Amino acid sequence: MKANTEFVGRLDIIDKIDDVFQPGVPATDQDSLGATTFTILGLSGIGKTQIAAQYMFLRKEEYDAIFWLQADSTVKLDGDFKQIAIRLELETQELSTDSNLSRDLVQGWLARPLKPMTPAISSSKTPGPVMARWLMIFDNVDQSSILDDYFPKHGQGNVLITSKDPRIRGAYVHRAMVTLPPLSVTEAVCLFRKMMKFQDHQGSDQLMTEIVRKLHCFPLAILHMAGIIRSQRLSLPGFLKLYDEDCSRQEFYSDDSGLEAESIHGYSKRLTSLWSHDTLEKGPFSILSVIAFLDPETIQEDIFLTDIKNIPLHGFPSSPIDYRSALNHLIELSIVTVHVDRTELSTHRTVQDVIRTQLHDNIMHVKEVFKATVHMLSSVWPYAVPTVDGSYQLHGRRTRWDQCPGILPHIGSLRHYFEGAEHKHKFATLKFATLIMEAG
Numbered sequence: 241m242k243a244n245t246e247f248v249g250r251l252d253i254i255d256k257i258d259d260v261f262q263p264g265v266p267a268t269d270q271d272s273l274g275a276t277t278f279t280i281l282g283l284s285g286i287g288k289t290q291i292a293a294q295y296m297f298l299r300k301e302e303y304d305a306i307f308w309l310q311a312d313s314t315v316k317l318d319g320d321f322k323q324i325a326i327r328l329e330l331e332t333q334e335l336s337t338d339s340n341l342s343r344d345l346v347q348g349w350l351a352r353p354l355k356p357m358t359p360a361i362s363s364s365k366t367p368g369p370v371m372a373r374w375l376m377i378f379d380n381v382d383q384s385s386i387l388d389d390y391f392p393k394h395g396q397g398n399v400l401i402t403s404k405d406p407r408i409r410g411a412y413v414h415r416a417m418v419t420l421p422p423l424s425v426t427e428a429v430c431l432f433r434k435m436m437k438f439q440d441h442q443g444s445d446q447l448m449t450e451i452v453r454k455l456h457c458f459p460l461a462i463l464h465m466a467g468i469i470r471s472q473r474l475s476l477p478g479f480l481k482l483y484d485e486d487c488s489r490q491e492f493y494s495d496d497s498g499l500e501a502e503s504i505h506g507y508s509k510r511l512t513s514l515w516s517h518d519t520l521e522k523g524p525f526s527i528l529s530v531i532a533f534l535d536p537e538t539i540q541e542d543i544f545l546t547d548i549k550n551i552p553l554h555g556f557p558s559s560p561i562d563y564r565s566a567l568n569h570l571i572e573l574s575i576v577t578v579h580v581d582r583t584e585l586s587t588h589r590t591v592q593d594v595i596r597t598q599l600h601d602n603i604m605h606v607k608e609v610f611k612a613t614v615h616m617l618s619s620v621w622p623y624a625v626p627t628v629d630g631s632y633q634l635h636g637r638r639t640r641w642d643q644c645p646g647i648l649p650h651i652g653s654l655r656h657y658f659e660g661a662e663h664k665h666k667f668a669t670l671k672f673a674t675l676i677m678e679a680g
């Protein structure tokens with residue numbers, strides 16, 4: 241998780257977290273209090289993850305150890321705990337096989353987080369061992385019960401949780417919580433200006449205010465609408481006109497009873513008309529369709545590129561150059577983000593929801609996208625192939641264990657989709673079954 245250089249506002253929330261965590265106060269050897277928890281609750285796209293990332297970035301000097309965990313599935317939590325155990329040198333890559341053990345080792349360290357004895361520390365006047373200050377962030381706790389096995393039960397660190405599930409209220413001890421409101425109008429205009437890449441003199445404040453108000457100062461909507469304005473080269477009045485027309489057409493879907501309806505139903509339906517296969521070209525739309533089935537946080541571009549000539553999906557780019565230009569379109573629209581090193585992408589879950597909803601109108605097409613996604617994941621999954629002499633030869637370029645953790649969440653995401661699908665038999669191919677089996 242990297243700091244967002246475009247981050248705006250939210251100082252009030254950062255202050256609230258500081259009040260509870262009190263960074264800067266030295267850690268002690270007493271466990272009696274347990275971890276101090278702060279939960280950021282709110283709708284998808286309202287900016288929870290951004291605040292957690294910003295907090296981590298702002299306060300990194302105050303902590304000896306910070307852990308960022310993807311808490312939307314136990315597969316990812318297990319993977320993250322394992323990585324932490326290895327980073328803390330509680331176990332080694334080769335010996336780490338049992339996820340319960342990794343978890344217990346990490347929990348043990350969190351309960352009594354001894355700092356390594358450097359000469360400076362050992363000669364200091366304070367007697368006894370020195371405790372590390374730690375911050376653990378669980379991002380996207382979508383079901384309140386998922387943390388039951390992972391929440392640090394002992395130890396005096398800070399736990400920051402982001403969740404859209406109101407049932408999380410009351411689930412964890414020492415709780416402090418904020419239900420995140422949308423941005424203030426001033427913050428929203430500031431975000432819009434940044435997303436439009438406007439210079440100081442550009443953009444009328446009055447028009448920008450009108451636009452962000454229509455978008456309920458909802459950060460994700462501002463990001464996406466600014467992407468549309470830029471990529472379609474619309475003027476601000478031109479956009480307002482289009483948007484109003486679109487709203488009146490879409491009224492049918494949304495009862496407009498406030499932000500909830502707006503952001504979950506109305507918002508998605510409205511975007512549908514702008515990211516659909518009618519509006520987007522085949523290349524960008526087919527990439528987006530595949531992305532809708534993957535884990536949104538970290539999408540390795542290798543997945544698309546490894547076997548790009550043979551992807552069984554109509555309209556999917558067939559060369560790296562075509563892929564790049566199709567992808568650029570999605571980036572321009574701000575619906576897909578490329579990480580700095582340019583080998584990983586990410587998107588927001590709301591984008592995936594919108595695209596999946598669209599795809600659902602055509603089950604044959606969903607099936608084709610699903611199959612193509614399985615094909616792509618199989619092309620990067622390092623199958624162990626038995627060789628004649630009985631040993632295992634590794635299929636793929638890197639070593640099996642380096643590559644697995646990154647691909648696993650995508651297989652998990654496909655499996656999750658499969659389990660909820662209405663016409664399961666349509667998706668159950670041998671290739672999919674093999675992938676699921678390999679992933680354990």
Ligand SMILES: Nc1ncnc2c1ncn2[C@@H]1O[C@H](COP(=O)(O)OP(=O)(O)O)[C@@H](O)[C@H]1O
Binds near residue numbers: 246247284460
């Ligand atoms: N304070 C902020 N400053 C700048 N951009 C923001 C801010 N809050 C949200 N965003 C934008 O909105 C998007 C969605 O926010 P995110 O934190 O991922 O939402 P959530 O975690 O609540 O679903 C982000 O990718 C970012 O582009």
Ligand SMILES: [Mg+2]
Binds near residue numbers: 288379
């Ligand atoms: Mg989030």
